[in-house]
Amino acid sequence: MGLKIIKKADKILRGIIGPMSGGKRPGNCVMYHIGRCGSGVLGSMLEQHKDIYWDGEIYTPVFAEWLKNNGGFEKTEVFPGDPVESLKNMMVPACNSFYGFEIKPFHNRLIGCLVETYIQHLDELGFTHFIILDRRNRLRKIISSIIAHERTGAYHQKKGKKAVLNSVHVNTDEVKIDFETKPLLNFLSDFDQQFDELDRLLQGRNVLKLIYEDDIQDNPEKAYLRICEFLDVKPKKVSVGLSKTNPFPLRELVTNYEELEELLNGTPYEWMLKD
Secondary structure (H helix, E strand, O other): OHHHHHHHHHHHHHHHHHHHHOOOOOOEEEEEEOOOOOHHHHHHHHHOOOOEEEEEEOOHHHHHHHHHHOOOOOOOOOOOOOHHHHHHHHHHHHOOOEEEEEEOHHHHHHHOOOHHHHHHHHHHOOEEEEEEEEOOOHHHHHHHHHHHHHHHOOOOEEOOOOOOOOOEOOOOOOEEEOOEEEOHHHHHHHHHHHHHHHHHHOOOOOEEEEEHHHHOOOOHHHHHHHHHHHHOOOOOOOOOOEEOOOOOOHHHHEOOHHHHHHHHOOOOOHHHHOO
């Protein structure tokens, strides 16, 4: 609790002195990610760097309020105000530090702003660096999201805490995650389309691509150092405060694994069962 209070106080103070600082910010950065892909541990590391003002998922508090309003159900409401103007205001406390925040592709749907339009606004706001954090095995992302929704309610786990197996039955016809309900195969194909769109829209911009399995899974510091190099800031010593929440084989995580296996057999996603 103490750390949260300190961070809140620092943000308020920065918000007061920011407009008076007069210095030039080195740049602004956005990280698009799929969720359940190491973004939490990576964000917590970036947040510790004194030259980076990492704001996390800036629209999540609004979505959390929707959950509260609807008894925990993911029901979409009208986004309050202008999401771009909200971002502009959130950038102020960064002062002369690098400003960074996170967003998921489906967040654009919830805030009512197409990805293409949103990226154009980011250009206008002076965003100079774009990070795409993906997870090769997106099936595991989906299963992890289902577990968090249905069993634990938790998306992060402190380092050193032993992971607990939470198995779930996957209704392959009606997967309910990310404020949407649709078949499992639709989620997988839509992820393909979303990240293909990001690749297309960000062509010609300053982009860093990270993959969970290559850059975070075994050693999150690898992704942290790559981002520091990308932003041209000197790495600072930071701690890794989170650990994996579901490090178990899919056969143990999914109670109807055979049904899942039958569904994915012969599709481009079949290999994800073996990973």
